[in-house]
Amino acid sequence: MFTKIDEKNLKEAETIIGPSLKVKGDFSGKGNIIVEGVLEGSLKTSSNLFIGDDAKITASLEANEARVGGEINGNIKTHGHLEISSSSRINGDIDCSSISIARGAILNGKCIMNPNSNHPNKDIKDKN
Amino acid sequence: MHVYVYDSFLNQKKYASLLAKIETRITDLGLSGKISRLGLIKNIKETVENEIKRGAKTIIAVGNDQTISEILPAMINTQIPLGVIPIDGPNKLSVSLGIESGERACDVLSARRIERLDLGEVNKNYFLSNLFLVNDGTIIEMNKDFTIEPIGEGSVNILNMATLNYPMFENEKSNPRDEKLELYIETKRRRGVFQGEGRKSFFVFKTLTIINTKNNLITIDGVKQIDTPAEVKILPKGINIIVGKNRTF
Incomplete structure (x- = not known):
């Protein structure tokens, strides 16, 4: 999981929605996705999702793991870890297996921790 | 049989010595x-099709990027391979294919390293390398699932095979053997986390539709x-296509 945009993340990402782009509709992918622009509709990926601090999202989001920032109006579901950065202003429900919320983040919505999801440390816990 | 298709501009005397x-x-x-020497009124597509019907085993384009494009x-x-002998310019396609200009291109033909490459198709036109369009007024529909609208000045680039005139892109992602096209959208304004990196967006796709509300044109392979x-x-x-060992993919 990446926590900041660097050259390596840019190269590994299957899709980059840059800061000067507006995407409307239902977007689905299999690779890592970086969103820095405007997104309206829905977004789903079986890999990881990065939402930048200046992004404006009006969409439901689903990913394996995610690091989110910016303004998000919509529900967020991750199968693994969800990291909410300090720049986040989220209006929507959250469904994930583990979470970290930075100081300063705003969250208006329900939070459901789903034990059946693929927790990133599940294998380690099972061994113990 | 090899058939050498000489572009019409090679009829000028200044090319006689090189030819x-x-x-x-x-x-x-x-x-x-x-x-086969092309004249100004001779249709290049018909000429090549006729040569293939007559049993040509290799077609060699002698000219520049426009010759290849046509x-x-x-x-x-x-299944007939296309060879290239680049003369004069622009020759960005040949450079990407690893083919040097003039006599040295003959050695590439002799080595006969054949690659089966993807092509892009746009409204019954074909491109080996790229499409280019300005952002202004451009809307892209992808698989009818979603639309993409660039905000601000810049360019929309669709790549099959990267050429050396796209230094701002991650060229390794544009491979004419991966059965995919890449959409790069670049904008000039520089702020935010992409500062210093340029403001780039990137998508991989197999089909999309481009609309421009301000009648800006799409440039195919620069020609x-x-x-x-x-x-x-x-x-x-x-x-x-017969390619050289110094190809970019």
């Missing part, structure tokens, strides 16, 4: 064949322009 050297080199390498439609889905709306799609393994 003579190339023809000598071709003979030395045992690659002699028929020479020959492509006649070569689609045939031809067409209007929108335009449907763009990948034509996987659409052409056999």
